[in-house]
Amino acid sequence: MLFYLLLVIFAFSSALTAGGVMLSQRLRNRFETGFLTSVQYFQIFTYAFGFYGLWGSVLLRTFISSFVQTDLTERITGIMTFIGIPFLVASWYMLVRASIEMSGRSTRRSFIIFFLLFNLVGLALLGGGIYQYPDIEVRILLKYYYISFNSLFFLLSAILILMDGKKQSLVFSDRLWVAVGFVIVAVVQGVFLEFYRENHYIGAIFILFYFLGNAFLPIFLTYLADLSMMEAENTGKGNMSFKSFCRKYEISPREAEIVLEICKGLTNQDIADKLFISLQTVKDHTHRIYLKTFVKNRTQLANLIKEKTDL
Secondary structure, three states, rough: OHHHHHHHHHHHHHHHHHHHHHHHHHHHHOOOOOHHHHHHHHHHHHHHHHHHHHHHHHHHHHHHHOOOOHHHHHHHHHHHHOHHHHHHHHHHHHHHHHHHOOOOOOHHHHHHHHHHHHHHHHHHHHHHHHHHOOOOOHHHHHHHHHHHHHHHHHHHHHHHOOOOOOOOOOOOOHHHHHHHHHHHHHHHHHHHHHHOOOOHHHHHHHHHHHHHHHHHHHHHHHHOOOOHHHHHHHEEEEEOHHHHHHOOOOOOOOOOOHHHHHHHOHHHHHHHHHOOOOHHHHHHHHHHHHHHOOOOOOHHHHHHHHEOOOO
């Protein structure tokens, strides 16, 4: 039963990783705003740790547990997770940086130095604890390291995102919900990890919420946030060619044909008849176009084409 649960969670983790990175990339391409670059790198680093530090340890434990003593297995897998912590630290930095930039400020060099020193001290203490106290299970030390530092940086990000800078990227209500989301992610992950001892089902659920919680930011920004202020900032920056528009929004040649017909005012049935494809195919392509361009209907798509391109 546990094996099949892990398979399902692994598949779900892979889907969340692909979706989170894809959404953050599309947001970055569309708005070309600084904090979205930090969001994208946050996704990359956090999922790098997820697959190396978490899933890597699970797979390693599965392969060696049958012929290696339990204590040694726990220590080996714990050390593997420890080696992957630099990815985790990098993701925390990108999360805090994105929060600072979302509130309209920029990161200073002194902050970067302080952040790195703080985490180096934390890693040194963790590594020293693993070396000096071999009787203590490595996973226990790693568990409380993760709970304390992850909670600290998520809560810090929640506070920073609500502090107004000179230039706001998101309206206040949206930043408030992002901050609430950060707090919920930190609490839920911390609770499941705290109760994880020998129960592998709870450990599997923690991994699920690790990937799900860290996908919160790009999902919220894509589907729930009011990005009209950012849209207004990008309006009037100069028109691009329709080909450049398609490249920026990752629109395929067939989708580009459908976009052009939509701009001409043709219905889905008219487009299907003209391009010799089925009506359902047109609907499927149209749905994907809406997702890629972050619009909800034909009118918004036509307006976006008019604003962005030379058509």
